[in-house]
Amino acid sequence: MAGALYAIGLRVFLFGLNAASILGHRKARQSLTGRRGWPERLSYAVQAAEKKRPGKWIHIHCASLGEFEQGAPVMSALRERVPDRPILLTFFSPSGVESVPANTADHVDYLPFDTAENMRLFHKILPASDTVLIKYELWPNLLESRLSEGAKIHLIAARFDANRHPANIWGRWIRKKMARFTSVLVQDSASAGVIAKFGIHAEVAGDPRMDRVRDTFHMEPSQAVQAKLDQIAHWMGNRKMLVTGSVWPEEWKVLRKLIPRLSASGWCLLCAPHEVQGQTARNWASESGFPRSTQYLDCPIPPSDGLILDEMGVLKHTYALGHAAIVGGGWGSGVHNTLEPAVFGLPMAVGPNIGGFREIQSLQSIGALTVCPSPHEMIRTVDLWMSDAPPEKEGKAGADWILDNLGAAKSIASRILNV
Missing domain, CATH: 3.40.50.11720 (3-Deoxy-D-manno-octulosonic-acid transferase, N-terminal domain)
Structure with a gap:
C-alpha cells in the first residue's frame, strides 16, 4: 500500500516538475535536462x-x-x-x-x-x-x-x-x-x-x-579564488568587514537599514545573496549602489561601503577577512551554515528560526552566536559591534568548540x- 501511494506521489511530483520547467523555472529545468x-x-x-x-x-x-x-x-x-x-x-x-x-x-x-x-x-x-x-x-x-x-x-x-x-x-x-x-x-x-x-x-x-570547515581553514584557495580574495582585501583596506552569507530578502531589509551607518563607523559590508545567480544580486546592487564582484574580474573594485558577492565558491573563504558575520535563513526555512564563520573565530548573528540545528544551540550557549528574535534586535547587535568592537573572546570560543569536535570523518570512514 505504502509503495503504491509513493509511486503515485512520485508521478505527481514529476508532472509538477515538468510543468515548472515549461513555465521557465530554472532549477526544475536543470533537474530534468541534467538527468537525461x-x-x-x-x-x-x-x-x-x-x-x-x-x-x-x-x-x-x-x-x-x-x-x-x-x-x-x-x-x-x-x-x-x-x-x-x-x-x-x-x-x-x-x-x-x-x-x-x-x-x-x-x-x-x-x-x-x-x-x-x-x-x-x-x-x-x-x-x-x-x-x-x-x-x-x-x-x-x-x-x-x-x-x-x-x-x-x-x-x-x-x-x-x-x-x-x-x-x-x-x-x-x-x-x-x-x-x-x-x-x-x-x-x-x-x-x-x-x-x-x-x-x-x-x-x-x-x-x-567540523572536519570540513577545519579543512577550509587550512586549505590554500584555488588561484582564481585567491585572486578574488586579494581583490576584496584591497577594496576593504583598513576597515573592519561584516560578512553576510546566504542572505535572503528578510536579512537584506536589515542590511539596508545598516548601510547609512557604514561610512562613519569604519566598517564595510560584504553581502552574499542566497541566490547567487538570477536577478536578486542585480536588484540589490541597484538598490544600494554597491558594485557586484562579477563586474570587476580583472580590475580593482571601486571604493564603496559595500560589495555584493555574486560568485560561487568564494564566500566560505571570505570569512577569513571578516570581523563579524550575519548568517541568513533565520526568517525563512532555517539558518544556513554557521560553522564556516565560526571556524575563523567570527562572532555571529542569526534570525530566530534555528529549528533543530543543534550546532547553533551549542554556539549560542558559549556566546559565539546571537539569535535575534526580530530585525530590530539584529540591527541593535550589529550597532554594538560597530560602535564598540566585535566580541573576539566569544568568537574564539566558537573556533575552539569546533576544534573540540573534530574527528568524525575518519571515524565514519x-x-x-x-x-
Missing part, C-alpha cells in the same frame, strides 16, 4: 574506472551542496584508506552537480528519479558494494534495489527529531528498510535515542562538517570499511 542520458554516462564511468581503480564501487549520495559539506571529508577519508575503490558521487539537487568539480570523484552525476525501473537499471549498471547516504537521503526504490542485491547501506551524519520523518507515524515504511541497513551513524546522542524507540540501533559518530 544518465545510463550512458554511468556505463562510460564504469568502463573508464576499470583500469584505474579495480576495486568495488562506493556510492555516496547527497541531497545538495549543503549535505556535500558533510560527505566531502568522509569521501576524502575513504579515498585515503581504499584508493583502489572508485567512488560515485550523486546529488538530487542541481546545486550539487553544478557546483562540485567533475574530478571530485570518479564520477559525479544526478541521482536518477526514484522510480522502481530507474533504480533497477541504476544498480544493474553500477552495483555498488557500499552505498553511503548523507543525513536524510532515504529514497525507497534506491534502498530496495541496493538491499535486495545484498549491498551495504550506511546512513551517516544523520539527525533525528521526535515526530519528524522518519521518526513519526508516516515513517514506518522507511524504518523497515532502515532496520536492514549495515550502519546508522548519527551526529549526537539525542538522535540515537529518538530512533532507538523504533528498534533501530544507531551509533554516535559526530558531525563531519573506518566504520564503513570495517563492518
Whole structure:
C-alpha cells in the first residue's frame, strides 16, 4: 500500500516538475535536462574506472551542496584508506552537480528519479558494494534495489527529531528498510535515542562538517579564488568587514537599514545573496549602489561601503577577512551554515528560526552566536559591534568548540570499511 501511494506521489511530483520547467523555472529545468542520458554516462564511468581503480564501487549520495559539506571529508577519508575503490558521487539537487568539480570523484552525476525501473537499471549498471547516504537521503526504490542485491547501506551524519520523518507515524515504511541497513551513524546522542524507540540501533559518530570547515581553514584557495580574495582585501583596506552569507530578502531589509551607518563607523559590508545567480544580486546592487564582484574580474573594485558577492565558491573563504558575520535563513526555512564563520573565530548573528540545528544551540550557549528574535534586535547587535568592537573572546570560543569536535570523518570512514 505504502509503495503504491509513493509511486503515485512520485508521478505527481514529476508532472509538477515538468510543468515548472515549461513555465521557465530554472532549477526544475536543470533537474530534468541534467538527468537525461544518465545510463550512458554511468556505463562510460564504469568502463573508464576499470583500469584505474579495480576495486568495488562506493556510492555516496547527497541531497545538495549543503549535505556535500558533510560527505566531502568522509569521501576524502575513504579515498585515503581504499584508493583502489572508485567512488560515485550523486546529488538530487542541481546545486550539487553544478557546483562540485567533475574530478571530485570518479564520477559525479544526478541521482536518477526514484522510480522502481530507474533504480533497477541504476544498480544493474553500477552495483555498488557500499552505498553511503548523507543525513536524510532515504529514497525507497534506491534502498530496495541496493538491499535486495545484498549491498551495504550506511546512513551517516544523520539527525533525528521526535515526530519528524522518519521518526513519526508516516515513517514506518522507511524504518523497515532502515532496520536492514549495515550502519546508522548519527551526529549526537539525542538522535540515537529518538530512533532507538523504533528498534533501530544507531551509533554516535559526530558531525563531519567540523572536519570540513577545519579543512577550509587550512586549505590554500584555488588561484582564481585567491585572486578574488586579494581583490576584496584591497577594496576593504583598513576597515573592519561584516560578512553576510546566504542572505535572503528578510536579512537584506536589515542590511539596508545598516548601510547609512557604514561610512562613519569604519566598517564595510560584504553581502552574499542566497541566490547567487538570477536577478536578486542585480536588484540589490541597484538598490544600494554597491558594485557586484562579477563586474570587476580583472580590475580593482571601486571604493564603496559595500560589495555584493555574486560568485560561487568564494564566500566560505571570505570569512577569513571578516570581523563579524550575519548568517541568513533565520526568517525563512532555517539558518544556513554557521560553522564556516565560526571556524575563523567570527562572532555571529542569526534570525530566530534555528529549528533543530543543534550546532547553533551549542554556539549560542558559549556566546559565539546571537539569535535575534526580530530585525530590530539584529540591527541593535550589529550597532554594538560597530560602535564598540566585535566580541573576539566569544568568537574564539566558537573556533575552539569546533576544534573540540573534530574527528568524525575518519571515524565514519573506518566504520564503513570495517563492518
